[in-house]
Amino acid sequence: MxxxxxxxxxxxxxxxxxxxxxxxxxxxxxxxxxxxxxxxxxxxxxxxxxxxxxxxxxxxxxxxxxxxxxxxxxxxxxxxxxxxxxxxxxxxxxxxxxxxxxxxxxxxxxxxxxNKNSWAVTLEQEFYRTNIKDFLNASAYCQRLKQLSDQLKSVDESMSNNCCVLQMVVGLTEAYNGVAILIRQRDPFPLFYQACSMLTLEEVGLAKKVATSRGVTMVVKRVNHSLSKNSHQ
Incomplete structure (x- = not known):
């Protein structure tokens, strides 16, 4: 055959x-x-x-x-x-x-x-407006920045690694100040995927702190409720 x-x-x-x-x-x-x-x-x-x-x-x-x-x-x-x-x-x-x-x-x-030139302008504007507060988590935020960076590259407007890392840091909220400072102090800057990994780990740590804080608050409330109940007996 x-x-x-x-x-x-x-x-x-x-x-x-x-x-x-x-x-x-x-x-x-x-x-x-x-x-x-x-x-x-x-x-x-x-x-x-x-x-x-x-x-x-x-x-x-x-x-x-x-x-x-x-x-x-x-x-x-x-x-x-x-x-x-x-x-x-x-x-x-x-x-x-x-x-x-x-x-x-x-x-x-x-x-x-x-449409390459008009798309380049649109992409660049969106890239610099990207903020972590508009995403469900750090991973989605980094993924969007990477996607925009790749699309800019396709219209001959390549973003350097340092530019991508800086924009990632600029778009963070105050809750991420710790990791933002850590990234800025690196010399040379970490690669973008490494910076994203640092940000994701920071997010996990913040989530654990919030969970622990809520747990402590619930315990305190239960103790206070128990003490208040005992004092009225």
């Missing part, structure tokens, strides 16, 4: 939404993250060459009818992945009759490049 007659694993995917969590929209700036996830998935199913051709792929042009049919079938399947993971606005913008996967992929890239 030739390779062209074998069932390709790409065709077994019934719902791409179960594999790629992000849906790309014009309104949010997640193009770079979306592209990374899509490429990883395409690579794992051995169809990356349908969106990013290499020199080797140019040498392996489908020749037989079976090879051409398989290529065409796979290309349509990957095109369906793209259409399923973009917003309706983007879909209507890039949708064209008989378009190939690579043509659709390149149109999305063009849309992103056309």
């Amino acid at each position: 030739t390779d062209s007659n074998k069932f390709h694993p790409t065709l077994a995917i019934a719902n791409i939404k179960n594999h790629i969590s992000i849906t790309m929209e014009i309104e949010n700036v997640q193009y770079a993250t979306w592209v990374k996830l899509f490429k990883v998935h395409a690579h794992s199913y051995k169809v990356l060459h349908h969106i990013v051709p290499s020199k080797k792929d140019k040498e392996k042009v489908p020749k037989t009818n079976e090879e051409k049919e398989l290529w065409s079938t796979l290309d349509v399947a990957i095109l369906q992945w793209i259409y399923a993971k973009i917003s309706h606005d983007l879909l209507h913008t890039i949708l064209e009759l008989d378009a190939t996967t690579m043509e659709a992929w390149n149109r999305l890239s063009d849309i992103f490049k056309d």
Whole structure:
């Protein structure tokens, strides 16, 4: 049996939404993250060459009818992945009759490049406004800063490690003054992931203190209640 007659694993995917969590929209700036996830998935199913051709792929042009049919079938399947993971606005913008996967992929890239400068401004503003008080915990806060930093890098506005660490510290509340001072005093600054680890450990320590304080308060209340009850007997 030739390779062209074998069932390709790409065709077994019934719902791409179960594999790629992000849906790309014009309104949010997640193009770079979306592209990374899509490429990883395409690579794992051995169809990356349908969106990013290499020199080797140019040498392996489908020749037989079976090879051409398989290529065409796979290309349509990957095109369906793209259409399923973009917003309706983007879909209507890039949708064209008989378009190939690579043509659709390149149109999305063009849309992103056309808006690169305005997205850079938007991302930078959000990066410097990010504050830990707007997140459930330190981990989510650090994750958002890292995400924004990665997205800025994708629009050629790379943030240095020191800049990311400083912004992380600036966005902390007074409760984290201890770890903020500790990070600032480091020379050189810790790597961003190390600073995030320090912040997370500090948060755990603060949570334990709060729990202990509440426990002591409850015990005191019970003792006072018991003493008050005894004094009235």
